[in-house]
Amino acid sequence: MNSTSTISRPLTIGPMVLDVPVVLAPMAGITNTAFRRLCREFGAGLYVCEMITSRALVERTPETMRLISHHETETPRSVQLYGVDPATVREAVTMIAAENLADHIDLNFGCPVPKVTRKGGGAALPWKRDLFRDIVESAVGAAGPIPVTVKMRKGIDPSHLTYLESARAAQGAGVASIALHARTASEYYSGHSDWDAIATLKDAVSDVPVLGNGDIWSAEDGLEMMRQTGCDGVVVGRGCLGRPWLFGDLAAAFRGESTRFRPTLGQVMQTFRRHAELLAEFFESEERGCRDIRKHVAWYFKGYPVGSDLRVRLATVESLEQLDELLATLDPSEPYPGADAEGPRGRAGHPKRTVLPDGWLDSHTIAGSHAKDLHEAELNTSGG
Structure with a gap:
């Protein structure tokens, strides 16, 4: 094919x-x-x-x-x-x-x-x-x-x-x-x-x-x-x-x-900053937008040389100005890290028994309780 x-x-x-x-x-x-x-x-x-x-x-x-x-x-x-x-x-x-x-x-x-x-x-x-x-x-x-x-x-x-x-x-x-x-x-x-x-x-x-x-x-x-x-x-x-x-x-x-697209660290930083800006606009609150961008830190910078201390600080950022100050400490010329930035992301969890109502599987028809x-x-x- x-x-x-x-x-x-x-x-x-x-x-x-x-x-x-x-x-x-x-x-x-x-x-x-x-x-x-x-x-x-x-x-x-x-x-x-x-x-x-x-x-x-x-x-x-x-x-x-x-x-x-x-x-x-x-x-x-x-x-x-x-x-x-x-x-x-x-x-x-x-x-x-x-x-x-x-x-x-x-x-x-x-x-x-x-x-x-x-x-x-x-x-x-x-x-x-x-x-x-x-x-x-x-x-x-x-x-x-x-x-x-x-x-x-x-x-x-x-x-x-x-x-x-x-x-x-x-x-x-x-x-x-x-x-x-x-x-x-x-x-x-x-x-x-x-x-x-x-x-x-x-x-x-x-x-x-x-x-x-x-x-x-x-x-x-x-x-x-x-x-x-x-x-x-x-x-x-x-x-x-x-x-x-x-x-x-x-x-x-x-x-x-x-x-x-194989972004340098600088391109990732720009995209991350753009995301935070759009979140602030969406929430109509810079503070709330910055709180929301925190959960994206590990995903954006996966594989890049961003130290654990800076990652923690990015994950507690409170304003766009503070975000800019933190990003300015990074080297934007760092190249794309290859495989380290690829692959699965997000929580996979583990297989688990699906919790169902008592007797749910007894019939294909909805009825009663x-x-x-x-x-x-x-x-x-x-x-x-």
Whole structure:
């Protein structure tokens, strides 16, 4: 297979046509307007906002209304919605459509966080086939011309896989694409993504694009995933932490170009400073923006000669002026460190038993106490 001629085709999601078949995965506390804008400055694709909880959106909580906002330069505007009740999801999607809040809606069925799955939400929800179908149908029906997509995991654990059945149901409900994070909930983010499952899904679903998610740490990984699986696009999560230029590398790779961004320490410093500036603008507070940039320090400077003392000081920075003073102590001419700056980033965790409601696996139908408890699963927690 000729990779560049075969897989550099545009990705069509409903009325949207993406020249580069790359999607930024929603990540809590990461993919806010500031980070999305920064990624766009390097490359092309679809940049999805932090996950929005349907109930919080309907209730118009101030934080949710801030999170769903997009900068005027962002187009298309993409929102990921999480909900466990078809009626609330329908109301939230109706609101998004009526108030022109987004051009694309993605539904999250991949969260493995115990406080969500123990109530039947997140990656546990597709086990209840009727509920999953009702939520997707409600969203698609309310969205009108706005394309609705779904993102899911393989299932709860290796003995309780749900992705193929769920994908067929989603396709039947009229979604515009399906993304698979090829891990189970019990794997969390550990081990290796099962790209064979992405290929299996691509074979099983013929009417809508299939996107692969998991272990895209470089542009070459994106090309290889598409070559191995035949998927229509890739979803990038932890691989871009501290590396927004990965989207530029992916764009170049899908154009068949060999050029890759290998930043000097000075270029990393400039990008880090730009990120902090955008965060201050997003939060409308320099202090809050600087507090938020602290968690990005280790990701940006991975592999570079930045001493532990300076890293600690950067991780406690309180103002842009202080940030500039600290960065000025570094040598901007330090070259790209190669392999030391590459590879996995972000917490992988360890495999663990998925916490579920009592008796959750006894039936594929939602009923009784499970239906009553589900509302507690609708928390402001994202992932998948």
